[in-house]
Amino acid sequence: MLTDIWTVMRKELQEAFNLGDRVGKFGLLFMMFSFGILLPWQMGRSWVESPITLVYWSWVPLFLVNAVVADSFAGERERHTLETLLASRLPDQAILFGKLLAALAYGVGLTWASLLVGLVTINLFHGEGRLLFYPPAVALGVIGISLLSGGLAAGAGVLVSLRAKSVQQATQVLSIAIMALIFIPTFGLQALPAAWQERLWNIVSGWNVTQAVLVAIAVLAVLNSVLIGAAMRRFQRARLIAD
Template identity: 75%
Template sequence: MLTDIWTVMRKELKEISNIRERIGLISILFLIASFGILLPWQMGRSWIESPITLIYWAWLPLFLVITVVADSFAGERERHTLETLLASRLPDQAILFGKLLAALTYGVGLTWISLLVGLITINLGHSPGSLIFYPPDVAFAVLSISLLSGGLAAGAGVLVSLRVKTVQQATQLLSIAVMVLIFLPTFGLQMLPAAWQERLLKSVANWDVTQTVLTVIVILIIIDSILIGAAMRRFQRTRLISE
């Protein structure tokens, strides 16, 4: 099974690489420069010490995975290669998890590269003379949340890509979902009365950071599991071929 998953995953990573080449490497380099050089240089040591930066590391893999996962099944359908893939000897789970892990590897991989570049930037520009590393609790939180955030996008993306007929449809649906996920809480907070906003902000300020991070991790694990389970139930060869 693992060999079959790796076969599909390698095929998908090659296709993702081809897609990125058509779009251009400049956008990827700009992204790494922004999260690995510009922001760390501006924020200084707080970039690797403040829990606020978790917001960046939750958003980045989400965005990156969505840019490629829409192509997972909808792209095969558009290129008329889905039937050939489904007619192969590969098990259902190998096909599904190979595609899911490829998108996750791309998004989380670039995120962790940005993390490493950011650490180098901090040491070059803000080091007092000794090496600076991410505190263990921050490193655990960043790695866990970025991985699970990418898993959220991969699970939802594969599920959507299984249901729609074109990459454009999948991309639009996933983009709308991300916009709602990001902007709804922001605008919702702004619509609250000023007294409620102040009370909510004071409550958030009193949260225990470690407990909050662990709660977020547990919630993401549950959501990821539900999405992947739904994708596994949706993946039916006969149904996909007839669609």
């Protein structure tokens, strides 16, 4: 099973990193420059000391995974290669998890590469002879939340791509979902009565960073499990061929 999953992963990663990848080389370079050089240079030591950086590292993998996962099944359908893939000896779970893990590895791998470049930038421009690194709780959050955030995008993306008739349709649905995920909580909190906002702020401000990170990881892990379970139920060879 692991060999079959790796076979699918390798094929998907090769397609994602070829010259025609969906993000485009300019987009990848811009992302690496922004989160690896520009923002760390501008924010200084707060880039590694402030928990607010967790917000950045939860967003980045969402967009990167979304850029490739929409093609996972919708692209095969457009290229008329889905039937060939489904007729292969590969087990259902190998196809599903191979595509899901490839999108996750692509998005999270580039996110962590930007993270490392950012650490180099911080130490070069703001280190002043000392090695700067994330506090343990923030480091745990950056790694865990970025991984699970990417998993959330991969799970949702595979589920959408299984149903979408085209890559464009899948990309649009996922883009709208990401925008809603970011903006609805922001504007929703602002719409709450002032007393509710104050009460919620008092609860959250009483948490330490470790507690907040563990809660976020737990919530994301549950959401990942739900989406992956839904994708496993949706992935049925006969239905996909009929579609």
